[in-house]
Amino acid sequence: MKGVVLLVERQLLELTRDRGGVFAVVVTYGLVAAVVAAAGAAAAWLTPGTARGDLFAELAGPQDPAGMLGAVFDVANFLAFSQVVGTSAVYGAHAIQHERAAGTWTHLLARMSPSTLLGGLSLGAMWLPTALGTLLFGGTLAVAALVLGSEGVLERSPWSGAWWVGHLLGIPTWSGAVAATAAAASAFVRDPRSAQQVAWLVVFVVVSVVGPMWWSALASGAWASFGVAVAGAVVWGLAVTAGGRSGFLATDE
Amino acid sequence: MSRVSVADVACTRGGRVVLRDVSFELGAGEVLGILGPNGGGKSTLIRLLAGVLSPSQGTIRVDGEDVASVARRATGDLALVGSKAGLYPLLTGLENLTFFGALVGLDAAEAARRGRAVAQRLSLPMSAFDRPVAEASSGTLQKLALVRALMVEPRVLLLDEPTSHLDPMASEALWGAVRELAGRDLAIVLVTHDLRAALALSDRVAWLDGSWRGAAAPSEEPSPDRWLARWRGAR
Numbered sequence: 001m002k003g004v005v006l007l008v009e010r011q012l013l014e015l016t017r018d019r020g021g022v023f024a025v026v027v028t029y030g031l032v033a034a035v036v037a038a039a040g041a042a043a044a045w046l047t048p049g050t051a052r053g054d055l056f057a058e059l060a061g062p063q064d065p066a067g068m069l070g071a072v073f074d075v076a077n078f079l080a081f082s083q084v085v086g087t088s089a090v091y092g093a094h095a096i097q098h099e100r101a102a103g104t105w106t107h108l109l110a111r112m113s114p115s116t117l118l119g120g121l122s123l124g125a126m127w128l129p130t131a132l133g134t135l136l137f138g139g140t141l142a143v144a145a146l147v148l149g150s151e152g153v154l155e156r157s158p159w160s161g162a163w164w165v166g167h168l169l170g171i172p173t174w175s176g177a178v179a180a181t182a183a184a185a186s187a188f189v190r191d192p193r194s195a196q197q198v199a200w201l202v203v204f205v206v207v208s209v210v211g212p213m214w215w216s217a218l219a220s221g222a223w224a225s226f227g228v229a230v231a232g233a234v235v236w237g238l239a240v241t242a243g244g245r246s247g248f249l250a251t252d253e
Numbered sequence: 254m255s256r257v258s259v260a261d262v263a264c265t266r267g268g269r270v271v272l273r274d275v276s277f278e279l280g281a282g283e284v285l286g287i288l289g290p291n292g293g294g295k296s297t298l299i300r301l302l303a304g305v306l307s308p309s310q311g312t313i314r315v316d317g318e319d320v321a322s323v324a325r326r327a328t329g330d331l332a333l334v335g336s337k338a339g340l341y342p343l344l345t346g347l348e349n350l351t352f353f354g355a356l357v358g359l360d361a362a363e364a365a366r367r368g369r370a371v372a373q374r375l376s377l378p379m380s381a382f383d384r385p386v387a388e389a390s391s392g393t394l395q396k397l398a399l400v401r402a403l404m405v406e407p408r409v410l411l412l413d414e415p416t417s418h419l420d421p422m423a424s425e426a427l428w429g430a431v432r433e434l435a436g437r438d439l440a441i442v443l444v445t446h447d448l449r450a451a452l453a454l455s456d457r458v459a460w461l462d463g464s465w466r467g468a469a470a471p472s473e474e475p476s477p478d479r480w481l482a483r484w485r486g487a488r
Contacts, residue, residue, distance in 0.1 A: 003356065010341070010352050017343040017385075103337030109305045111327045111356045 003112040007120030008127060011095070015128050025087055025132055032083055033140035036076040040144045043068040070152035070219075076141060077156060077166070078215045082207040084126075084133035084171050085178050091125035092179025093186040093199035096249070115244025121183050122240065126175035134167050156218055165225040166218045173232030174214070177239055178206050184243030254317055256281040256440035257302070257409055262311035264297055271297050275311070275465040281408070284431075284441040285468065286455030288448060288484075293462040295444040299413040302442060303333050315409055329357035329405025336417040338394035342387035346397050349386060350404065357405050367404040375399060375430045392423025399430055410434070412443045416450070428454060448477045460484040 015022065046056045046068075099105040099121075108117055138158045145157035157163055182202050186195035210228070217224035243249060255278040263273040272294035279285050289295050300306040301313060304324025313320040315330065323330050340349045347365060354364030365382075372379065377396045381389055389397065395415055402410055412431065416424035428450050434441065435454065445451050451458050452471040458480070459468035466484060474480050 006352065006355050010344070013348065014341060014343045102341055103335060103339035104341065106300065106303070106305055106333065106335065107339050107353065108356075110303050110324055110331065110333065 003116045004120040004123060007117070008124040011121070011124030012127060015091075022128070022132075025129065026136070028087075029083055029132055029136040032079050033076075033136050036072065036079065036137075037140055037144055039072045039075075040069060040148055043072050044148045066152045069148055070156065073141065073145070073153055073156035074215055074219070076137065077163075077218055078211050080133055080137035080167070081171060081174070081211050081214050082203075083137075084129045085175050085206055085211075086203045087129035087133075088122075088126040088175035088179040089182040089199040089203045090196070091129065092122050093182035093195045094192075095121040095125050095179075095183050096187045097192050097195055109249075113244060114249035115240055118180055118183060118243045118249060119240045122176050122180035122236070125179035125183070126172055130172045130175055133171065138163075138167060160218075162218050162220070162222045162225045165222045165229065166214060169229035170214055170217070170225055170232060173229050173236055174206060174210055177232050177236035178202055180236055180239035180243060184239060184246065184248065187243070187248040188246075255279060256283075256316060257442070258312075258314040258317075259302075260312050260314075262298075262301065262308045262313060264294070264301060264306065265309040266297070271463065272301075272461075273310075273464055275461070277459065277465070277468055279440045279442065281438050281440055282436050283457070284435050284443055284455045286451030286458040287442065287444045287461050288446065288451055288458060289461035295461055296413055298461065299333065299335075299411050299442065299444055302409065302411055303331050327357055329359075330408045331411065332402035332405055332407035332409070333411045333413065334395070334398045334402050334415045336414040338386075338391075338398040340386045340394060340397060340401075343385055345383055345385055346389070347382040349397065350382070350401055353401050354404065359405070364404065367406075368400055371400045371403045372396075374433065375403075376426075390423070391418050392420070392426060395419060395423070395427055396430065399427070403434070407439065410439055410441045412441065412445070414445055416445065416447060424450070448480065452477060452480070 045052065047053045096105070099108060141156070141163075142158040145153045145159055154160060155162065158167075182195075182199040185198040185202065189195055189198055210232070214225075214228050217228045257277075257279040259275055259277050262275040264271055275298060277285065287295055287298065297306065301308055302320065304320045307321060315323045320331070340346075341352070344352070347368065350368040351361045351364045354368070355361070359367070368382070369379065372382070375396055377393065377400060381393050381397055386394065386397070395418075398415070416427055419427065424447070431441070431443070431454055435456075443451060443455060455471060457468040457470055460466040462484075474483065
């Protein structure tokens with residue numbers, strides 16, 4: 001456990017020195033949050049009973065404003081999941097490549113087991129994206145829900161317990177699972193381009209399969225979100241165990 | 254008792270035998286130089302001695318204990334300096350030393366104290382501690398790597414072509430540092446392609462080309478050319 005903590009601390013120190021990388025993540029998340037805020041505002045602006053609302057209804061058919069806002073928040077939560085999981089996969093896939101490029105892999109292998117290494121590197125890879133995502137997406141959704149407030153919106157925002165379970169447990173566990181899988185796969189493929197392509201494949205599968213489950217769980221309550229989070233923890237554990245035993249990690253060549 | 258005892262070791266990787274018939278004893282205070290062709294298994298032997306790889310046959314012991322259990326304890330008994338410094342470029346020299354020190358149980362203050370003491374012995378400027386490693390020269394990096402290896406007070410120091418990326422001046426400085434270590438309570442295994450350095454620094458030199466061709470004292474042959482001829486004959 002101590003090895004895992006040391007690896008996470010070191011990765012965070014390195015990530016904070018890599019200001020360009022952190023800037024890119026913040027800008028990406030910020031842009032997504034801005035698009036979500038704009039979509040929410042547009043949905044609220046097209047209120048039925050106003051001239052613009054009636055015109056929109058005439059063009060697009062009768063609309064349920066609460067349903068439209070709920071859909072915007074659903075998409076926002078899905079985007080938050082996909083962005084954080086995607087960034088974690090990139091960081092995870094890069095983690096082992098980075099150790100090998102720096103020549104530190106042998107030194108780490110001489111001091112800790114491959115499973116500890118994979119656990120520590122995947123935890124270090126998901127921490128920053130998860131924290132930034134929760135802050136930026138959570139902040140945007142909290143403000144938007146307060147301004148636009150309605151039943152269907154509040155339960156999909158930080159004003160509900162399910163949202164916090166989803167964001168503080170569900171996103172971290174699935175990010176860790178994806179980071180560990182991408183890291184283990186990158187140890188196997190070796191070539192950095194292939195590693196990134198594998199990371200993209202892992203993200204695509206998880207976002208496509210788990211993303212909708214995760215987003216609908218938010219609206220279904222805290223226990224549903226907790227269930228999705230536990231599934232993520234199980235996959236993470238399996239990825240770390242399988243990766244640690246595979247032998248791909250246990251060599252520095 | 255020997256500090257390092259290697260008996261009949263073989264190593265198979267991916268179905269291919271990369272090393273076989275390796276046996277030697279090495280005492281504390283001794284330096285064993287290992288030379289051999291590229292792909293001859295020298296780096297594999299170093300990884301076996303570091304406990305990173307496991308032999309497919311034979312035993313490796315450090316002070317009578319299996320090397321795998323010595324490595325698993327992670328107390329810094331085995332230290333390695335490779336051809337790459339193996340440091341994190343965005344961290345300072347001191348942050349690197351602190352991180353690797355913590356892996357073997359040294360707290361930050363103790364790692365810094367020991368690191369500075371070793372750096373002074375190796376004539377490494379203290380400025381190397383405060384700057385990101387990415388800004389350091391190759392020679393400074395390798396000295397930092399040597400500081401990392403020595404600050405944990407190892408029983409065995411493994412040097413795997415530590416000067417392969419260095420210019421002659423930096424190489425000479427590093428060899429000077431290694432020379433200063435000879436005779437201490439430390440067994441040193443030195444893998445290098447630099448025959449002259451190996452002959453100058455080692456108590457015994459050995460040839461490894463997949464198989465162990467034996468070790469002998471440098472004084473047995475005065476000229477490097479004779480050594481090469483001898484090893485050519487052994488193949």
